[in-house]
Amino acid sequence: MNVPLADLKAQYLSIKPEIDAAIQNVIENTQFILGKAVSDFEQEFAKAHQTKHCIAVGSGTDALHAALWAIGIGKGDAVVTTPFTFIATVEAISLTGAQPLFVDIEPKTYTMDPNKLEDLLKTPQGKSVKAILPIHLYGQPVAMDLIQQITQKYGVKIIEDAAQSHIAKYDGKYVGNFGEAACFSFYPGKNLGAYGEAGGIITNNDELAVKLRRLRDHGQSEKYKHQFWGHNYRMDGIQGAVLGVKLRYLNLWTSKRREIAAKYKQQFDGISDLVVPFESPKAFHVYHQFVLRTKKRAAFQQYLTEKGIATALHYPIPIHFQEAYLHLDYKPGDFPVSEACAEECISIPVHPEMTDEQIEYVISNVRSFY
Numbered sequence: 001m002n003v004p005l006a007d008l009k010a011q012y013l014s015i016k017p018e019i020d021a022a023i024q025n026v027i028e029n030t031q032f033i034l035g036k037a038v039s040d041f042e043q044e045f046a047k048a049h050q051t052k053h054c055i056a057v058g059s060g061t062d063a064l065h066a067a068l069w070a071i072g073i074g075k076g077d078a079v080v081t082t083p084f085t086f087i088a089t090v091e092a093i094s095l096t097g098a099q100p101l102f103v104d105i106e107p108k109t110y111t112m113d114p115n116k117l118e119d120l121l122k123t124p125q126g127k128s129v130k131a132i133l134p135i136h137l138y139g140q141p142v143a144m145d146l147i148q149q150i151t152q153k154y155g156v157k158i159i160e161d162a163a164q165s166h167i168a169k170y171d172g173k174y175v176g177n178f179g180e181a182a183c184f185s186f187y188p189g190k191n192l193g194a195y196g197e198a199g200g201i202i203t204n205n206d207e208l209a210v211k212l213r214r215l216r217d218h219g220q221s222e223k224y225k226h227q228f229w230g231h232n233y234r235m236d237g238i239q240g241a242v243l244g245v246k247l248r249y250l251n252l253w254t255s256k257r258r259e260i261a262a263k264y265k266q267q268f269d270g271i272s273d274l275v276v277p278f279e280s281p282k283a284f285h286v287y288h289q290f291v292l293r294t295k296k297r298a299a300f301q302q303y304l305t306e307k308g309i310a311t312a313l314h315y316p317i318p319i320h321f322q323e324a325y326l327h328l329d330y331k332p333g334d335f336p337v338s339e340a341c342a343e344e345c346i347s348i349p350v351h352p353e354m355t356d357e358q359i360e361y362v363i364s365n366v367r368s369f370y
Ligand SMILES: Cc1ncc(COP(=O)(O)O)c(C=O)c1O
Pocket: 059, 060, 061, 062, 085, 086, 088, 089, 135, 161, 163, 164, 184, 185, 186, 187, 198, 199
């Protein structure tokens, strides 16, 4: 049996008539860039997170860059994030001209460690920190109550990287309600994925929303009137149409992910050497990935591959070890939890299209390896 990490074909077939009609509609209307399909999606996506605004953009990377730019981050500033992420989080900081600074993750949630954040903000280097970029990694929301207490104390802004955490919640509040803005990726394999590149920013700040709408369209306030210079971060009409259809299924698909995760956890809990994902009582984890931690990762991965079960490593090299970021001058040992996770974490299939047979097959093979 083969079990892929995602099954976008099966997902498409399950909603084909609606998707085809929505795409056809964009083609008929020739609203290929922004347009009604995108603005309708923006309204629904903001509503889904109980936020006031959504600004649809071209990718998650665009969303992060635009959000940092819009809150005034630039040369001479520093922005704190964690090195255990996809590089786009850190690139967005670099693109503004600001300096990325790292703090380590918590060993349980793999997200920003609030104590490490405070330790950094207390130092002289911490004085240049204008914003932080906590990452709701794998669908697990960051402990935002603790993070907010610290950012309020030090006068630092928050932009949430929610690329992997559509409709995740912490303390009963949706992601996107803890800082200035939250940034999403709608890369095809995400919990809510487009049929190409797409991203979005949500915010409750009216002024910021206006600024972001202009920034995404070359700083235009009206046609050919440029209040400031921006960029082209616009979303395609077809992506808005696809996302609008798929958003209607997001609650259902998220429940399916959570059900599979609960089954896995029940079956794997207690296997020594296998750390299952932690979900704090305050968190509503949306399981973009189901990530196990094991000291036998290479053998475990090979075993599952031989059985036809796809796996992935998110992420095998922490950003401070990437050639692109060696100039930050961090050393091995600076972020021990991130470094250990990069060696021990492995993602196994968790997606709403999994059949009961596939779920049972993954469970029995993981158990038989151990
Ligand atoms: C944590 C995180 N941030 C940012 C991004 C960038 O999103 P995109 O690929 O849509 O530009 C990703 C994409 O995988 C991500 O996982």
